[in-house]
Amino acid sequence: MVSRLGQSPTLKGGAPGFTLVELLVVVSIVALLLSILLPSLRGAREEAKATVCASNIRQLALANLGYAVEYNGRFCPGACDFLQNKNRWHGKRESTAEPFDGSEGPLVPYLGTEGAIRSCPSFRDPLDQPSAFERASGGYGYNLAYLGREMRDIGYGFQVVESDKTGVQSERVKRPADTVMFADTAFAVSEQKPAEYSFAEPRYLPTNPSFRADPSIHFRHVKKKANVAWADGHVDRRKLTFTWSSGLYLGKPDAFDIGWFGDADDNSYFDLK
Secondary structure (H helix, E strand, O other), X not given: OOOOOOOOOEOHHHOEOOOHHHHHHHHHHHHHHHHHHHHHHHHHHHHHHHHHHHHHHHHHHHHHHHHHHHOOOEOOOOOOOHHHOOEEOOEEOOXXXXXXXXXXXXXXXXXXXXXXXXXXXXXXXXXXOOOOOOOOOOOEEEOOOOXXXXXXXXXXXXXXXXXXXXXXEHHHOOOHXXXXXXXXXXXXOOOOOOEOOXXXXXXXXXXXXXXXXXXXXXXXXXXXXXXXXXXXXXXXXXXXXXXXXXXXXXXXXXXXXXXXXXXXXOOOOOOOO
């Protein structure tokens, strides 16, 4: 029997059914609830990823502090024999045509039972080339400019590399709680996607303080924030405040939320002063 508009049809056994109007109302309510809940669920998922990332990067900082204890107070070298391009803080390789082997990195003995650099769950290196840039760093970058090598001041703000075979003496870091050790990083080498990159670049090159570096800190977490591990071992999250592009690469850093945090346009979050 066809029910009148607004009246519920009766099913077998005498149980009332739903009219089309009632069904549409229920569907609309469910859709409304989903539209309210989904952004919250998505935000909670991204926040969970950022928390895992913070744990990963803290492990790197603690590993480097442990390394310094065993190596006369010197931090891990960031790129030993830099020009050969075969040794990094995160791994080694036999030739530049191969990807870095993360199991051979100098921090491996200090990273617990797994002995491996964990990747940030919010970042996947999308480039197809297995040896592209700094594959195997997990999406994290080291403060090579000031912590991962020995520098010598030659005056007027200029410095030269004294040695890249060792990191700096930890006692030379005057403000460990305000000196970057590791950070979320990536590099805007392509117009389509950023690449994995293993160095957190300061705003200016210490070897030429008038020349601004291309940025590499990747603000990939909620509200354009990046996890930063400091030289005293603590971790916090910083917000993107400034970016720029030298034009040397196809990618635009601002398109991928790559830049720097802080208001001071200097190297104060990276240097040893």
